[in-house]
Each structure stands twice: as structure tokens, then as C-alpha cells.
Amino acid sequence: MTRRAATPPIRAPRKHRPAPAQVAAARAAPRPPPRRSAWRWLRWMVLLGTWGALAMAAVLLVLVWDLPRTDLALSQTRRAGVTLEAANGTVIATSGDVHGEIVRLRDLPAHLPAALLAIEDRRFRQHFGIDPIGIARAAWVNWSTGQIAQGGSTLTQQLAKNLFLTPERSFRRKAQEAVMALWLEWKFSKDQLLEIYLNRVYLGAGAFGVDAAARLYFGIPATRLNLWQSAVLAGLPKAPSRLNPRTAPEAAAGRAAEVLGAMVETGALTQRQATLAAENIRIPPRPSRDSGWFADWALDDLGARFPGNADLVLRTSLDLRIQAVVEQRLEALLAGPGARAGVGQGAVVVMQAESGLIRAMAGGRDYRQSQFNRATQARRQPGSAFKPFVFLTALEAGLSPADMVADGPINLGGWRPGNGAWRSQGEITLEEALAHSVNTAAVRVLARGGGARAAMATAQRFGLPGPFPGDATLALGTGEVTLLDLVAAFAPFANGGLLPEPRGLVSARADGQPVPAGRPTLLRVTTPEHAGEMRRMLEAVVARGTGRAAQPPGGRAVAGKTGTTQDFRDAWFIGFIAAPPGAGGGTLVAGVWLGNDDATPMADVRGGTLPARLFRDIIESLAQAPAQDPSRDAAQTLGAAR
Template sequence: MDKRGSRRKKAARSETARRAAADKPQGRFGSWIKRLAVWGGALALLGALFIGLAVAFAVRSMPSYYQLQATQNAQTIVVRARDGTEIVELGPSFGQWLTHDQIPQVMKDAMISVEDRRYYSHFGIDPYGLTRAVYEGVTGDDRISATSTITQQLARNVFLNNNRSLDRKAREAILALALEWKFSKEQILELYLNKVYFGGGAYGVDSASRKFFSHPATDLSVAEAAIIAGLVKAPSRYSPTADVDAAVGRASVVLRLMKEQGRIPSNVTVDPSAVRLKEEKGQNSVRYFTDWALPQLDMLLPETFEPIEVWTTLDVGMQRAATASIQGNTPGGAQGALVSLDRDGAILALVGGTDYVETSFNRATDALRQPGSSWKLFVYLAALEAGYTPGDRVVDTPVTIDGWSPRNSSGRNVGEIDLRTAFAYSINTVAAQLGNEVGFGTVASMARRFGVTTPINTYPSMVLGSNEVRLLDMTRAFAAISAEGQSVEPYGIVKVTTAEGELLYQHQNARRSQLVPDYVAAGITDLLQTAVNTGTGRAAQIGRPVAGKTGTTSSNKDGYFVGFSSGITTGVWMGRDDNARVAGLQGGTAPARAFAAYMRYAVKDRPIEEFDTDLQLPEWQLEPDDEYMLGDPDDYYFIDEQGNLIEPGREDGERRDPFGDAFPQPGDSDRPRQPQVPQQPGRGADGAPQAVGDDFLDEATGGASQGTPRPSPSPTVTVTRPQ
């Protein structure tokens, strides 16, 4: 009895200890781990079942191998000019279908090495490769590795689009598993190498070999195979017809990977730079336009693979004239670009460089360069909107703003001038003072208002064009001035139809808004016209009214001219891609001459249009009617706003032209000459400016009748603009 009681007590103590242990946090944590493991296993099993069913369904609905072989999903695009003439046909070239045995082994090895090194060991998805790609992306390793297997790429190319969505990636993975289930590795690789896109309209290795090397793919060498395999990652970037150095560099990466993976002997030397490329003929600057316009189809059209015709705004004659003007006027070693817009924003001509075959980089739409003094458009727009007028008096004098002291291109200051002259001769110190007065943030906002899309800093030097912009944006801004201050939206595609004529897209003009009041647009047009007539843009004259502005950056790295005439606005940029100095390059030289050469052709069939520069100022900017209130000013003396006594018969604001014959005449240097300083009323004994003119003093004191000589007036100038 005692023994049985003892055993019961021990059992009770053991049960109590077990329950206490279960109540401890560690016990609860272990319990949760078990539950998570059970639920995780169940979910994994359910997910595997779902994936299995999805793959099985995909296999059942997937076309046969011969159906896939016969199906080509690439699209042919015919691009037409504004008059309907065909300017280029872009589309697929498939070459000859090569069976797995006909494809050179070196081509298969090169493709597997760079795109999918574990192709023969995975089941359509490469978990190890995906994990490694993520790791290399996090650690910054610059080794080349693919994130999609060859099977996934084939599934995407044949069945899907290139949208980077989670849903598309999931379907791609399911289809890749289905392909691996239904077809052999040899069949998948054959389909891939005959369907993958290699750039330039070439689909499949045979088409690529014929396009780049002028022979069938059955004759590919190791170096040629490496070049072709390297194209898959980025066909346009590594195309040997667009950038030989980039293609050779990418091929060298492919060859290194082939050696590392044992697909070619490590002691074999292969030089891809020695490969002879097919000479490209017939390419021209139209491709700069199509490279910019055609990617917009992805946003304008629903997904379609049927042949289409794209009707554009491009004028064939103007495009030829633009190309000739850039090639004929761009300094040696430099590049040039031109954009020309009609009054509604239609792009009439677009040239992104001097030679598309040499380099396809589009400097008209993609390059970010400093516009120099052409940026002063926004400075003076802000000043005019703040109340200035072209005739207002300003002073060209040394100025320092927040430690920054701008200098004029002539190295001198001319004193008192009007706003029109300061703009025409691109006086830097005046632009700096205006920007400081209206606010550099206001200038930046004005640029944004007129369509500048690049980042804008508000340091004082920004008034001289230190911000980088796109030529297309600057041309758009000037086009808005040509449209009397209304917004302009550049566009290049008018409509898209099927080959049978069914309309798929029709351009609708964007709703226009008034960016600045009419009087501001008229005022800036006045300034821009003066800059071409008598200022730094004289080389842009074409025998009819032209308004525009030059721009030159420090050390002559960039030359700009943007202007308009007869409803056509054209912007020209010149410079070097490496941003090095170009001897003698100024906005008023080569760019202005290229503008004139093009515009003479562009406007030849258009009527001559005079600019509206008549300032209809708002009431808040008008002076009161003194004659109505106080009588005729010629009958009495009166005091002006600066406290000066004005004698009878002298008109308010009357002055002698301070420059006289100092204005440069057409054909003179692009830089303004040093003007003569205007003579002003003298100073009194205390050094203060005289309140009245010498004639009045002579009459009032009898000095003139007594023959008393008057002292020579001082050259000191004052601002006479009303405050």
C-alpha cells in the first residue's frame, strides 16, 4: 500500500513537471514551429498540386512542335511620311530554318554559355541561377549572368509579351515547365535559335548571320558565334552595325564564359575585333526619327502582331534638307542635331547626329546638354511677366550675386541700355540682375511651364544656361512663343492602320493652354526678332522675319540656336559627345548657319508672316493719362518719378541712341562691339546728379547769354526704368 502510494505520488509529480514544461515559452515556441511546419508542408503540397495542374493544362493546349516551327509572331511595320510615301519598312527577316543538327555546335555552345549555363540540367526553371542572380545584384558583382533560362525566354518570345509584371513571370514559368515536359532539350534549343531576335529585324541565327556577316549561319566561326550570342541581352546596344566596340566587348565576355565552362579550350585565342562585318548601306537620318516615334506604339495601340502602317508627320524634303544642313555645317570632330516643329507640334524633321550608321545615339531627343544663353528666353519671359517691357532701361554693370560674378563675352560693360538691346547682344550681367530681381525659382518655374522636363537647379548661374536640357524640349518652348504663348505638344505619329486600311489609332490634338499673356508673348517675340536682326543671331537671317536666340557654353563646348519663322520652329545643337571644346563654336556661327540653310528650304512654300510685337499692356502696367488730368505736358515743367525736373517740349523717355554707330552690322563678328557710353546730365559740387538739364539752367541763370561754359557731363549712368 505504501509502495503504491509512493508510485502515485511520483506519477503526479511527473505530470505536474510535464505541464509546467509545456507552459514555458520555449515549449510554446516549439509548438508553433511544429504548427508552421505542418501548415507550410500542406501549403507547399497544395501549391505543387496547383502548379502540376497548370502545367498539365498548358501541355494539353500547347501547339505541336511543327505548329510552333511554322508560326512567326514578329510584326512588319511600314512607316510613311506625311504625304503618304513610304520612308522605311521595319520588320522581321527570318532566314532559313536550321535543324538542330545543322546549327553549328559553336553557336549552340556560345548561346548556352552566356544565356543558360545549366541548360541541360534544369527542368525549365533554374533555381540556382535565379538565386545567384539575386545575390550578384545585391553584392554588386558585375559578372554577366542570365535571370531567365533559354526555355523561359522561348516561352516569352512565342507566347507572351515583355511586360515586367508578376503575373507574366508566373505564366512564363508555367509555360517553361510545359515546354520541358512536351519537347526534348534539342527541340527547345532549335526553336529558340531559329526564333530569338538579334536586332536589325533579324530573327534566328541564319538571318542574323546573313545580316551581319553576309553568309549563312552554317558557316559561323567561333568569333562570329560569340558576337551573335552576345546580341540577345540588348540587340540595339550591342549591334555591330551601330556600335562595333560594344559588340566586340560583349563578344569577349561570351568567349570568356565559354572558356570558363570548358566549351572551348582555354589556350585558344579568338579575336572578335578581326571579324569582317557586312557593310550597311541605305541607312539615313530617318532612323533617328523612327527610333524616337515607333516605341510610342506600345502606349498607343493594343497588343498586336499583325502588319501595320504608321503614318507620321515627317516631311521627306525637310528631312533631307535638315540632314544636309547638319552634315554641311557641323565642325569636324563634333556632332550636330536638329528638331523642327510645325505650329501644332508636328515634327517635320529630326536629325540626331551626323551619321546614323556611325552612331545611332539620338542627340535631338536623348542628349542632355547645356543650352547657354538660349536659356535666357525663360529669364526674360519672367521679367516681362513681372512688368518689364522691351524698351525699359537697364544697366550693364559688374554685379555679384551670392559670391557669383558673371562676365560678358566681351569682357566689358556698356552702361545704360534698353532691355531689347541687352537681349539682342546677350548681356550676361543684365540677365543675372533680372533673374535675381524676379527670383531664380520663378525662372525655373517658367522653364517648367514651357515644357522643360529635366532637373533644374536655382543657383544664380542658371540664368546663363547651366542646366542641362534636351534639344526637343528647348525647341518646344520656342514653338510655344511662335504660337503666341500657347502650349505645344510635339508628336510624330498621325495615325496607324492595318495593312488592309483598318484604323487602329488617330492622333488627337492636345488641349492647348495659354502659358503667358499675349503681351508677354509679343514682348519676347520682339526681343527674339531683334536678336536675329541686329544681335548675335544675324547668321540665321533668311530674307523673311525670323525670331530666335543663340547659345554658347563655356569653352565653346556647346553651340545652340533655336528660332522660328512662318510657323516653323527649329532648334539646332552642336558639340562633342565627350563634352570637349570645339574651336570657334558659338551659337551665332555654325548652329545659326545650319538653321538658316534648313529654314530657307522649310519655309519656301509658306507665306511670309510678320510677327505680332504690338504690346497691348494690361491696365495695371499702363501709366495714368497726364494730359487728361493736368493738361498738355509741353506747357509746363514737371517732376518725374526720380525727382528730376523736366523742361517743356522734352518728351518723357526721349534720349539719344547711346550706341550710335557702335551697333554691329550684318557680317560683323558674332560678339557685340563695345558701345560708347551715353552722356548724361552732369553732377553738382557735392557729387549728386543734377536735377535738371544744362539748357534749363542756362536759361534760368543767364549762363548761356553770358557765354559761361558748362562743365562736360559725367559718363555715369542711372536706371530710368519706372520702379
């Protein structure tokens, strides 16, 4: 048997052992994270994103929770306001928020929006409502100067604040402003945003929008602005009150020069154009400060005359040239001879006799010091200025100016009126008695005309409500009147017997549409014959009686009456004269009162002295500086004027 050789046992192959360098490299290589760690990171990212989004949504909700409704804010184009214009269209007063016409960007001169963008937001066409570059630049300037020298708000942000928000300074309000700016940029085009801004921006003195400001400061619509005027308006949003052209003309002109310089930097102007425009800056003088008395009177009871909530533009009868003459002459008298005679205050009213339109009104010495209107609110004794109504009562009872009346002493129950320096002549005509203001004769004329009751009825028929005493002292003017009422009561003597209602409004527009402003009211209070007789008697007062100081040079016919109260507490002159050339034709009735608010006696100031002289000075000045045509203003509507 053959013996087989033994088979060696089978062994597993020996594993290859890596080299030491390979082991070190393998250990150094990063190991892939476990699958569980990857899921953990993904979960945290989802959670953080979710909570972050919720937090942002909560912040956004907090910011927009109390924001006003955008549809209401955009639909409200204006808040009710009143603009009062003089007879020539110059704005003399505003009440409430004043808005002009809604203007379109295409209708405005190109230099107006160019000026605004140059000084307020040069990157307006590039940014999306918020300007990071502008914010960074402003932050750097403010940090480097150590003060708030620049702001980073865009024009869209300013519009958002003006439309929807309050001027409150807080981080929350700024954040809301940014949100609304983004919404505005999404909702409107750049041109639309610029147009809305120009119609809504506040430009001082109650004016909202460039058209209202153009009319207020320059007396023209925004479509007619020249270059320097546009620069003035474009500079106002920074500080409307501090740069107001009316109250701070030098500051407004300086700011306009800055705007013109900014336009050069942006390429909107050449340096020569900017220099010429800056040299032509002429801020119009502000309207008379003392026209405030007229404005207050004209705006009285406005709600009853124009019910509703419309914006009103009211054209008035005030003639700024006559007003300026009245103010200048009144102040000159009070500062000179008036001061030496102890006269502290005065009032003047100028009225057109045929229509009752008030052409000028000064209710005191300085409206800024006292808004009390001594022409319409002060009730004082008229003295002998009341005598024309006593004598008219006698004429209506059958007497004539040529009838005789005794001028000697009289005693009524112990009351003995004096005649001053008048020397009794026994009997004089009614005309002479009125011309020389003889008191004893006036008392007798009162009795022959029917007594105090009859004279009182005549005065009330002429628009003088009183109160009046029911005794013979009425002949000497011991009742109470206002200067405005007394001026209106003299108008029938000048116009043939028709009593006009004093008026200040000529025409009106409500939200741009013409509305009735009332028609002249004329009431016949005496016959033309009796009015003519009284006119001739009042002419005698100036020609040869107590009112001689009122006669202007040239021999023009003047009629009027003086008045002085006991102890020289009040001095009056009421007169009328054909309007000087250029003053509108017809007849002007002018009344003057001088005195003191506390009724302190003056030093021998009688109606025939300083008041008559002031009347003459006003008439002389008007003849030298013709006023505008009041008849044209009364005939045309405000729409035609514009």
C-alpha cells in the first residue's frame, strides 16, 4: 500500500499592513460626522429660521399695528383753511391749513423739482425709498463733526412722515417711516411721489403745497415761479418757520442761495445762472401788520356765512395802498403832536359810500401790541359828531337849513350846556348852528324836531343802535357808537340817502369753485332832498366852521363833522370827499377817532384839531399816491382775477 504524503493545513492569507505613513495620514483625515449630528444641525437651522421669521413678523406687526389707513391718508387731499386776499389779490391773512391748487409735475417749471431734489434728495431717482449710501454719508458727517449736521431721510421717507406719521422723534417712528417709504415706492412711480410731495409738503405760515406757498409769499401760482422763487420754496422744508420769507426774509434768501449752489453741484444750473438768480432775489415785503384788524373783522361769523368744510379763498375790499397811507399818517400823528397832547390811541375807517366796501381799517396803533379793534369794538360817546342826526330829524319835521334858531343860554332843570368860545348872536340859521357846533342851538333844534325820542329813532334808522339817553343831552352826543357804525351812518349824506351795510368781502371760492359772497345791501333811510340838504350843511362845517382843518389844498369839496366829548376824552372827525383819481371813483367816507383806552383826558384835543388834520393828511396822501380801482375789484369774481 502506497503511503500518501500529508497535506499541510490551509491558512488564511495574511493581511497587508499599511505603512506607518499611511496610518498617520488616515488618522489625520477628518472623519465624516455621524448621521445623527447632521440631522441635529438641520433641525436647529429650521427652528432658528422659523423663530426668526416669527420674530420679524411680530416686529413688523408692532410697527404697523397703529399705522393710519393708507387709503384714507391718500384720499385726504386737503384740510379746510381760509385764505384772505386784498383787493389786488395779495394774501393778507390765513386761517387754518391753507392749500392752493393741485398742481401736476408737467405743469411746473422744471427748476422747481430740480431745486427740491438738489437740496433734499439727490439720489431720489436711484434709491428704493431708503438710501443706505445717504444714511452712511450722514452718519459719517455727523460723527466727524460731533453734531447732527445732516439727515439720512429720503424724500420718500419725508413724504411718509408727512402723510401718515407724527413728528415724534423715536426709533419706532423711524422704523415705521421706513416701512411706509418702502410701501410708497412699491405703490407709486417716482414722478407720482414727487408730485404728491410738492402738493403736500408744509412750507410755513399754514401753507401746504408749493401752490399755496407761491400764492402766499409771492402772490402768484406755482406754475409761474421763477428760478430764485423756486429756490426759496425748495429751501423751506428744512425749517419752515425759521426760514419763512415773511418773518425771516434774510434767512430765506440765504437758504435760497444754498439751494442754487446745490443745483450747480448736481448740474441743474451753471454757475453763472446760479449767480444771476441769487443777485435777483427780492423777498416781497410782508403785508401790513395792522391789516390784522380788518382781517379779524372780515372773518367774523365766517362759519354762518359759508357753512361746510371747504377750503375758502376770499377776495376782500381792502386797498393796501389806502391801508398803508392810513397806518403811516396815524402813526406819524400819534408819535408827534398826539404824544405831546396825551393821545395814546387812534382808529381810522375808510369806506366807499356807494357800496359800503371797507377800503382801510386801523383799529389802533399797533396790531401786534393789541388786537382789540377800536374801530368796531369800542363804544364811545360821539359828542357833536352825533348832531347831524338831530338836525336831520328837524329837517324831516319840516324845518329848513335857512330857518333861524336861538343860540343864547338855556337852562333845562338846572342843566346849562355851554357853547365854548362861541359868542351868542341871538339867532342863527340851522346851517350856521351845525357848522359852528353851537350846543344851545342844537338842544333847541332837538326839541323842534320832536325831542330825544324822535332823534333816537333817526339814529337807529341810520344804523346806530345806541344805547342813547332819553333826554336833551342826546343833542350833544352822550349816547354810544362805534367808529364803523358812525362812518356807515354818514354814508347816506354822501350818496343820496342810502344806508350801506359795511362789507369786506367781494368774492369767494370754495374748493376752487365760485360761491356767493353776498351783495351790497342799500337801505333808503331818508329822501335824496334831505340828504342833499345835510350834505350842504356838512360842507359848511369844513368851509367855515369847526372842521376847517380838514380842508385839503386845492379847494376840493369836503363835508364832515367834528366831535368832542367832555374833558377831551374823545375826539372825532367823520368826513367824505370825492375819491381822488385812481381811488376807484365814487365817494370815500373816512372816520377818525382819537383818545385813550382808559378814557384819560387829552390836552385840549378837539375834533376840529388833530382828527380833522389826520383826515386831511390821509386825503392829501391818497391824491399823491393813487390807490387801486375798487370798482373793478367789486365787479369781478375771484375766478376772473386768477
